[in-house]
Amino acid sequence: MALSGGSTADPPVPRGFPGPIPSFLTGPSADGAERRWLARAESLGAEAPIWAQRLYVRSLLVLRAATDQRTGAVVAGAPAGWAYVWPRDAGAVAIALAAAGYRPEARRIARFLLRLDLDAAARFYSNGEPVDGREAQGDAGGWVTVAARAAGVTATRASRWRKRADYQEKEPGDYLGNAIAAGVDSLRIREAFAFGEGLGRRANEPSSGLDTVAAWAVRPFPRPALVPAARQTLLRLAAQGGRFGLLPSEDWDGGEDPWTAPTTWTAWSLAALGERRAALKLMAALRRAATRRGLLPERVDAQTGAPRSTTPLAWSHAFTVLALRELWPRRPPG
Numbered sequence: 324m325a326l327s328g329g330s331t332a333d334p335p336v337p338r339g340f341p342g343p344i345p346s347f348l349t350g351p352s353a354d355g356a357e358r359r360w361l362a363r364a365e366s367l368g369a370e371a372p373i374w375a376q377r378l379y380v381r382s383l384l385v386l387r388a389a390t391d392q393r394t395g396a397v398v399a400g401a402p403a404g405w406a407y408v409w410p411r412d413a414g415a416v417a418i419a420l421a422a423a424g425y426r427p428e429a430r431r432i433a434r435f436l437l438r439l440d441l442d443a444a445a446r447f448y449s450n451g452e453p454v455d456g457r458e459a460q461g462d463a464g465g466w467v468t469v470a471a472r473a474a475g476v477t478a479t480r481a482s483r484w485r486k487r488a489d490y491q492e493k494e495p496g497d498y499l500g501n502a503i504a505a506g507v508d509s510l511r512i513r514e515a516f517a518f519g520e521g522l523g524r525r526a527n528e529p530s531s532g533l534d535t536v537a538a539w540a541v542r543p544f545p546r547p548a549l550v551p552a553a554r555q556t557l558l559r560l561a562a563q564g565g566r567f568g569l570l571p572s573e574d575w576d577g578g579e580d581p582w583t584a585p586t587t588w589t590a591w592s593l594a595a596l597g598e599r600r601a602a603l604k605l606m607a608a609l610r611r612a613a614t615r616r617g618l619l620p621e622r623v624d625a626q627t628g629a630p631r632s633t634t635p636l637a638w639s640h641a642f643t644v645l646a647l648r649e650l651w652p653r654r655p656p657g
Contacts, residue, residue: 339401341391341449357384365424371651374610379647381617382640383423386416389637395431396449400621400633407446407454410436411490411504412638414466418543419641421473422648429474436467437478445492458495461487465504469543482506489524490536491571497526500536509548512540521556522549524572532573535560535585538592542645554596557589561601567612567628568605579625583612587619587642594649602650609643619643 367379390397397413399405413432421429435451441463444453464482471478482505489498499516515526522540525531537556540549560569568586570579590605612623619639620630 339403339406340388340398341396357387360387363424365422365648366653367647368651368653371647375606375647375651378610378613378617378643382419382619382643382647385618385635385637385640386420386644387428390416390420390428390432391449392428392431394449395428395433395435396451397432397435397637398449399638400636402633405621405633405636408435408439408449409446409638410439410441410463411460411466412641414470415543415641415645416637417470418473419644421475423644426474429470430476433467433471433474433476433478436470437476437480439467441467441480442483445488457492458488459483460492461485461489461498461501462504465506465544473543491575498536499524499526499534500539502526503536503539503544503546503549506544509546512546512549513552517552521559522552524574530574533560534572535569535589536572538588541592542588542595542649550596553592554598557593557596558598558601561589561593561605564605564608565625566608567623567625568608580622580631581608581612581625582622583609583619583636583639584621584642586612587639587646591642591646591649594646599650602646606646606650 361380361383364383367376396408397416398407399409399412413436417429417432439447439451440453442459445457445460446454448454461482461484464480467480468478484501484505484507485497486495487501488495489500499522502512516522518529521533522537523529523531524534533556537553540546540553565581568581568583569589571582571585586605586609590602594602611628613619614630614634618635620634621632621636623629624631
């Protein structure tokens with residue numbers, strides 16, 4: 324269903340970030356309103372290096388810019404092709420904002436997501452109407468549930484994970500990320516996706532290769548029984564990474580350009596597993612992939628690091644906030 328109170332007219336044409344163009348996108352520093360908003364943030368630990376603090380602040384500002392402060396709708400990016408609400412992207416933003424101390428904003432996002440018809444489409448307009456062209460995906464319900472939990476909103480959304488597209492948004496199938504997000508039993512996941520070297524992308528298809536989405540079984544969908552296989556998967560994929568980060572999976576057929584979101588969610592989960600050296604190596608790659616103003620493109624040229632897609636991508640900045648907080652948590656005094 325559409326959001327209650329939504330317009331019955333044609334859905335709005337995407338216009339990028341919900342508010343005015345943020346000052347940090349056009350100048351070197353935040354304006355007064357942005358600085359006041361940042362003052363509410365839970366800071367990183369005191370031992371966090373300057374680069375981490377700067378990347379943290381810039382990532383929080385991206386999440387603020389991407390979020391409609393009134394409705395909680397979160398667009399993935401500024402260009403028209405990305406100015407839609409994807410449940411997984413918006414869910415990650417809610418989790419990151421809640422972790423950084425912005426619980427009211429996280430609650431608005433969660434409540435917006437809970438009012439979507441997740442079976443209607445993969446993405447939605449800012450008024451909650453489904454966008455044609457991409458069918459519903461199998462991880463949406465899981466991301467909405469975890470986002471609601473992080474925001475302190477009671478909710479459970481079921482996911483139809485089988486025979487649906489996954490985060491790579493290709494043909495429908497039975498995919499690892501969807502199974503993890505949907506809460507499929509860990510034993511069933513191991514039986515279907517464990518192929519000796521770790522966790523593969525497609526059920527019962529060893530040739531599908533390892534998938535970075537194994538990280539989701541560590542964060543934000545913790546599955547203790549899957550941790551050994553997830554660790555093996557992530558360490559192997561991290562070792563294969565290039566100067567600017569990781570491909571989504573071993574069977575990726577979209578070229579050699581690394582993607583910032585898989586790089587960062589892998590770093591987040593490796594940090595949570597105590598694999599600090601591997602996590603920091605990925606964060607160094609992420610820094611090289613960032614623009615001079617600290618903005619993260621969706622993907623970058625494998626040879627030069629130049630942006631090859633929308634910049635910034637809110638999803639990548641959400642995982643960056645979470646990875647940085649995992650690496651340098653703020654510790655209570657004493």
